[in-house]
Amino acid sequence: MKAIVVQSLGGPQNLALVDLPAPSAGAGQVLIAVEAAGVGLVDVLLRQGAIPGSSAPGFVPGIEVAGTVITVGEGVDRSWLERRVFTMVTGGGYAERVAAEASHLVPLPPTMKAVDAVALGVNALVAEFILRRARVKAGERVLVRGASGGIGVMATQLAARCGAVVAAATSSVARGQRLLQLGASQVLDRAATSAGETPEGFDVILDPVAGPDTASFLGKLKQNGRMVVCGAAGGFPPPDFGMGALRAFKKSLTFAFFSLDSIATTERAAALKEIFDSAASGELKPVIDEILALESASAAHAKLEAGGVFGKLVLVPSAFRRTPRPDVPAAKLAGAPAGGGERLPVS
Numbered sequence: 001m002k003a004i005v006v007q008s009l010g011g012p013q014n015l016a017l018v019d020l021p022a023p024s025a026g027a028g029q030v031l032i033a034v035e036a037a038g039v040g041l042v043d044v045l046l047r048q049g050a051i052p053g054s055s056a057p058g059f060v061p062g063i064e065v066a067g068t069v070i071t072v073g074e075g076v077d078r079s080w081l082e083r084r085v086f087t088m089v090t091g092g093g094y095a096e097r098v099a100a101e102a103s104h105l106v107p108l109p110p111t112m113k114a115v116d117a118v119a120l121g122v123n124a125l126v127a128e129f130i131l132r133r134a135r136v137k138a139g140e141r142v143l144v145r146g147a148s149g150g151i152g153v154m155a156t157q158l159a160a161r162c163g164a165v166v167a168a169a170t171s172s173v174a175r176g177q178r179l180l181q182l183g184a185s186q187v188l189d190r191a192a193t194s195a196g197e198t199p200e201g202f203d204v205i206l207d208p209v210a211g212p213d214t215a216s217f218l219g220k221l222k223q224n225g226r227m228v229v230c231g232a233a234g235g236f237p238p239p240d241f242g243m244g245a246l247r248a249f250k251k252s253l254t255f256a257f258f259s260l261d262s263i264a265t266t267e268r269a270a271a272l273k274e275i276f277d278s279a280a281s282g283e284l285k286p287v288i289d290e291i292l293a294l295e296s297a298s299a300a301h302a303k304l305e306a307g308g309v310f311g312k313l314v315l316v317p318s319a320f321r322r323t324p325r326p327d328v329p330a331a332k333l334a335g336a337p338a339g340g341g342e343r344l345p346v347s
């Protein structure tokens, strides 16, 4: 199979397309013909070796895929065969084939494109769980930082769907216009917001960015306000970032970090099924910045690192861009995208 490997830790140019033996489905696993693989900042950090415990060079990145089950391992119900699914994996997603735990699979609704499933996938799950952690309620004022990123576009939509009044922070006027179309009530300039020019008064701050300004954002919370940090697109917060909140003790602020790793697989699958159903019924939009060929993984990483991406970058193996492969059921391939994915109008 064709796969992307990280040849050495470092820049995006270290990603290379190689031929590898396809993995096999072990006990409790399935083998998936990958139709779409999501590209996220986690992949970038792993490629750089910036996450403690990162793999040694030579690994295949990619933690979320959608595709068709083509083999089942020992102990796996054969009814999974030929079903189109989404799953998170611990790596190996940037490839034509990936082995995955059968217990982690989430079936795709019949009309859902694989590229849309990965555009929702991890990002919508994180967004859903940070909203739950923050107990967002109708009428509350919610600030979404990094609102045009993969997690941010989902958090913006889900918070608006809860009836919250959403302020979306971005560095781009054009992306701000698109966020208004996704349900934001107000767009805030990212630099002005970080510089403290935004008035205080948020009930909730949903934050995939963190970085040196984390403390000033905590200071923008109202009495009983809640802030959930789920990522560090802007870097880690300084060690004393909580001191202001401590001094404002009488405001009873709540601060939390959130990682999807803390959520049980069954709970993730249940939440994702609801997310897919919402997307299938048109209530939630998968937002795809660009669909690239699998062999363009290094360009995808370079683009993500350069900033300016709106929503998700998705990789598609060549079998799903041109001619169907003989070992993938034709009926399943018929529904596969040739570069689909709903796009919002660019203002």
Ligand SMILES: NC(=O)c1ccc[n+]([C@@H]2O[C@H](COP(=O)([O-])OP(=O)(O)OC[C@H]3O[C@@H](n4cnc5c(N)ncnc54)[C@H](OP(=O)(O)O)[C@@H]3O)[C@@H](O)[C@H]2O)c1
Binding pocket: 040, 041, 042, 122, 126, 145, 146, 147, 148, 149, 150, 151, 152, 169, 170, 171, 172, 175, 190, 208, 209, 211, 230, 231, 232, 233, 234, 235, 258, 259, 260, 261, 304, 307, 308, 309, 311
């Ligand atoms: N908690 C979890 O389980 C989990 C799961 C997956 C990913 N993550 C993490 O979540 C974070 C965000 O991921 P993502 O996929 O949403 O990233 P992304 O698509 O790159 O989006 C981040 C957005 O934040 C804005 N931004 C970037 N640098 C910034 C800065 N210094 N200050 C303010 N805004 C900045 C940019 O938007 P503008 O240019 O428009 O402002 C950018 O689009 C990453 O750290 C990722 O590792 C966490």
